Amino acid sequence: MIEFLTQPWPWWFSGAMIGLTLWVMWFAGKTFGFSGNFRTMCTMCGAGKAANFFAFDWKTQKWNLAFLIGATIGGFLAAHFLSPEGGQIPAIDAGVQAQLQGLGFAAPAAYQPLEWYGEDWFLGGTLWLLLFGGFLIGFGSRYSGGCTSGHAITGLSSFQLPSLIAVVGFFIGGLFMTHVIYPWLLG
């Protein structure tokens, strides 16, 4: 059991547990949508004065903020108590690893690439790259009305065409970033 828990979890188990999370949220009378928290945070900072979009009672979303705090705790628990010695290092496909090395990323030595997520992330261009990436995530998820949890998981599960269009959009954007912008930026 401990052996199973500290190893990377297989896709079928992980997918089933995400499905279970969705069921739990539905039976709690809520929805499963993570990016809505960014809007709530804007409102908490007083953004309701700048745009009507933020003029709502953020206290109605406390449950989702609690879920966000939980996700942060979950990350801490998984990294510190449910990982093998030396940390969990994704064993990705060798061909992909070679492609990434061509772009200047060393073979995985940690959960995230230390080129961007190492200790000196605030130096040079990395900080701006991460800030800009976050900006696209925030802008895009609110524009499309959801992120991976709201559209890809909840929306597709409930057979919603708008969510399918959004997920196609996710992939067009992701493929363009990976195959066009990465080589231009790093090649």
Next chain:
Amino acid sequence: MLRLIPYVLAGSFFGVIMYKSEAASWYRIQEMFRFGSFHMYGIIMVAVGMGALGYLLINKFKLKDLKGQPIVIPDKAPGWKRYLLGGLIFGLGWALTGACPGPVFVNLGAGFLSMLPVAVGGILGTFLYGVFKDKMPH
């Protein structure tokens, strides 16, 4: 406050899954967009399959939530522009950072402080959308 504890627990459960499945790792997201492995596609397909099963059962048996209210899964507004354009912008950010909104916070908890600018960017991007919302095609 006590009523929020179940949501903290559900969130913790979700955070552990995201980390342990490696769906919160940039490497796996790159692998997905380079079609190098079935891993991420498998996760999404099983999650959606289970979700769809739940959705069908809820509708067929008119299931109620824990408070006894009928479970209503709200429909997204019809249209396509906002979904395609917004989705495209989101996808650019997802592939660049290797994180969607949930994993941003999962990684923060795991100790990657470099997710802080990603989170701040997410808040700024959301704010800018709210300001320019009425000027954009939906």
